[in-house]
Each structure stands twice: as C-alpha cells, then as structure tokens.
Amino acid sequence: MSDRLSVRKTYKLYVGGKFPRSESGRSYEVTDAKGGFLANAALASRKDARDAVQAARKALPEWSAATAYNRGQVLYRVAELLEGRRGQFVAEVAAGEGLTTRKAEAAVDAATDRWVWYAGWADKIMQVQGSANPVAGPYFDFSIPEPTGVVAVLAPQGSSLLGLVSVVAPVIVAGNTCVVLASERAPLPAVTLSEVLATSDLPGGVVNLLTGRVAEVAPWLASHMDVNAIDLVGAGSDQAIDLEVAAADNLKRVLRPTDEDWASEPGLHRMLAFLETKTVWHPIGV
C-alpha cells in the first residue's frame, strides 16, 4: 500500500514538562543530509528561552533535593525508554547526520550506554568528589559537591543524539536543571529525546528542550541573570567569545567549546564543571 499519505510533523518545544508551540508561532524546515524534507521544528524565540529558564528554576528545588539514589533510578528509567525508541532514533540519526544505518545504530547504542553510564554516577559522584579534610582544630571538616543550579546547554551541532546525551546527562545527574538548545541542523533526535523524557519519571522542567537558531537564542541564555552556568560546546568559536563575555555579568560558570570525540570515554569533567564544592566546618565538642 504505497498510496497512503504520510503524516507530516510539526514538532513543538519541550518546556516545563509540556510541549508548547514557540511563543513566536514560527517553525523551520528540517532536512536530511541531502536536503530532503524531514519535518518542521519549532523556531524558538528569546521569550521561549525565558520561559524555559523559568521552568528550569521552578524544577530545581525538587530535583536537587531528590536523593542521589532516586535521581539514578529516574535516569535508568529514561535509558529503558531510550532503548524502546531505538528504531526511531536510528532512522532520525541516519537521516539527519547522513550516516549509514550501521553507523547510526552504533551511535544510538552508544548514546543509550552513555546515559546508563551517567545514571550510575548519580550516587557515586559525591564519594569520589567529596572529602573529609584533616584540619588543625576541633572541627569535623568536610567538602561536598553541590549542583550549580540552572544550566544552559548549547548541544553539539554535529552529533545530534550521542553528543546531546553526552552533554545533558552529566548536567542533570548531579542535580542541576537545564535549558538545552538542540542541534540547529539535526534537531529531530532531540525532539524524540524530549518525548522520551516526558514519558519517563523525570519531573517536568528538569530538562527543557528548545529547537532554533543558536545565533538568535544563545545570547539571551548567556546574558540571562537567572542562569547559573552555560555549556558552550554547540557554539561556533566565533560566537563563543561573545557568549562568554555576556555570561560574565552574573559570573556564570562557563564550559568552553572543545573538539570532543563523543564516542570516546567521557571522563568526569562535564559533571564536575557544574558542581560547586561546599566546605563545612562543624565544631566538635560544643
């Protein structure tokens, strides 16, 4: 039956656990690597970015106060759903990045594994990064890593799923909430990831996903006074400097863009970039 009309999709944003249209009413065409039409994606405006930051801020107290064990379980559950959508992700990654099916399968599997890997860190990062410190006084002195707060993430442009997972998972596993701007050219895996997150146990607002232009939205996220940190990996090197300058106004933590090989072992640095160490001096014997 080849005479069936395919359903053409116009995707929406993912903000605060809901799927709103862009406040601007705009959308843009997403094409495959050869220029063929794939779907329409919402073209986020600065007000969508503002709403997303508000949603992330609202979700922060609950998510950062959840036990590490609970956060881990929620993230494992997300991995289960990622696995369940494998076929869809493979098709979208293959079309968007112009990969063969085999290579796309490898990327999707790596992304799921990456999510599981980060989920495992939820209840371990504190032991590894925290410490009890020897001090010369009647104090019990310890240092613990705490989430930074609301993190803006400019997702990698090239690796639309593996790269995305590799930057989002480390942010939320530690208890931060985030506003993610998906890959401009290949946003569909990100849209599908938002559908996965919406049907998982992840509280609404922990991950907010925008699709649109980096040049339009990123400056508003970088200068936003209620964003505590920004990951610039998806910004071009020419944009990154301006964004870093804008981010300085409220002393955001900035993770500068580097050439990453998303397929290699990630290490801890992305998690540590969005953790702040709190040291407590607790008097003994009073």
Place this chain on the structure above:
Amino acid sequence: MTTTAPLQVERISEVTASDASLRGFLHGLPGVDQVGAEARVATMSSRSIKTTAKQWAIDLAISMIDLTTLEGQDTPGKVRALCAKAMRPDPSDPSVPRVAAICVYSDLVAVAAHELRGSGVKVASVATAFPSGRASMAVKLQDTRDAVAAGADEIDMVIDRGAFLSGRYLEVYDEILAVKEACGHAHLKVILETGELGTYDNVRRASWLAMLAGGDFIKTSTGKVSPAATLPVTMIMLEAVRDFRDSTGRQIGVKPAGGIRSSKDAIKHLVVVNETAGDDWLDPDWFRLGASSLLNDLLMQRTKIATGRYSGPDYFTLD
C-alpha cells in the same frame, strides 16, 4: 454600550427602601452574556503592548499595587520590610514609583502606619472578619473601628456571601452601610469574593449593591478563594462602575486582587480598564491591583528593559 437604564440619584433611596425593591432592581439589571464577555477579554488580552507603552504600563501598574500580606504568620518585622519595599520598590533605582498602599490585617495597621508616615503610601486594612465574613455585626464593626483608630486609610471589608447568595440583599446593603459609617474618613473597599458568587450575573448584582451602599471601591476577591481575580470578572465590574457613574455621577474604583502574578497579567488588566471604563480609571485613585509577588515580576521586566538582559528573582527581595 450602556447596560442599564439611568438611575437618578433620588431613585437610589427608592430602590433601597425594601428588600423587595432592591431585589427588583438587582434582578432587573441586564444579564451578562458569558460567552461574549469571555470572548471580549480574550480579544483584549491579545493586544500587543511593547516598548515605550510597556514601560509606561509597568510604572503605572507598580503605582497601582496594594502590596499585600495576609498570612497567619505575618509579624511586625515582615510588615516593616514590606513597607520599606512599598516606599522604594527597587533600592538600586530611585526612578521606580512607590506602590499605592500596603494591605495588612487590622492588628498590624499600627506598625504599617508608623513606617509609612509621610511617605504617601496608604495603609489598607482588611476587616469585618476577613476572609469569611462570618461573625456578628458587632464584631465586624469593632474590627473596622479598631483598624481606623490604628491609622488605616482604607478598609477592605468582605460582604456576607451567605446572605447575598440566599437573596437577603437588604441585609448585605445595611451591613455595608454600617461599615461605611464606622469607617469615618477612611475609604471603603467592598470585597465581593467573586469566586464564591457563582455567576457573572451575581458579580454584576453584587457590584451594584456595593456601589449603592456607598462603597468607594469594589474589589474582586480576598485572595483566599480560587478562582480569584479573573479578567472577565474585572471587566464586568468595570462595566458596572462605568454605568454607575453615567447614572449617578459618582465614580467608584475597582480593585482586582489575587492571582495576578505576572507583568503580562497586570498589563492585560490595564488594557481592559482602558477599553471598558476609560482612562479616567487609569489612576491609582481609581484602580488598584491587590498583589504581592506581582511587584517583583514588574521590577524584573523593568530591569530587562533598562539593561537589555533578562533578570532573575535572586536580585530582588523575597516577601
């Protein structure tokens, strides 16, 4: 569009002479077209207010706020902090106008009056067994007198919704009349608690009842019942004050309260005021916004316009 026949001043005493005549008058008011009212506010709230108009609207909205704290946990310290904020909403920016009034429970009026002396910010006090209005007449009147004696410039009274809903209009009328007398020089705002009135027709009737009885302001809600101030309700009350002025020549103020949290909501209300009652009401003497968290959002929007970047709640006081 006038919704009522002109009401001559000499007819007021006729209308309010007995329960039957009052009921006849209130039930003779034209019914509210619910679908039409909601569609009309929906059109008005899609107005785009930008740049200089927005700046103007934000400052006007700030100057119309009745900065409110009505919690069991209120302390003199909290009221003092709120008074400081009322006089100087953004300590880093002296160009921000002060708010219209502080609204507190009657036992904290003295604290607020002391803090605000000479500042031009009024002290409003809720009274008459707020928020339920369920107490004896003597208690309600004493509550009002206490607040006025402690220095309140404005009294926010609640009507007896039980009496209103069971059709004992004259009882409600007499009560407002008595409280108005107890107020002396203080302005009287009459809270209709529209969330409990059920229909828009009742909102219109209660508005007229409160105006006939001599209220200086009609106010939507206590803020303790949901839904509180909604745009259609505010519009209906604005129609009522407009028609009342047309009939009697006396201008009454309107105060939506509760549930107005964002600048966008506040600006929508201002649009409705301008389009329904007219710009005579675009003044803190005639239109107020009962709110607490709204002020911070207005300040954030103001900062956004001034600096070109979005601000955050970290940079404003918590209250």
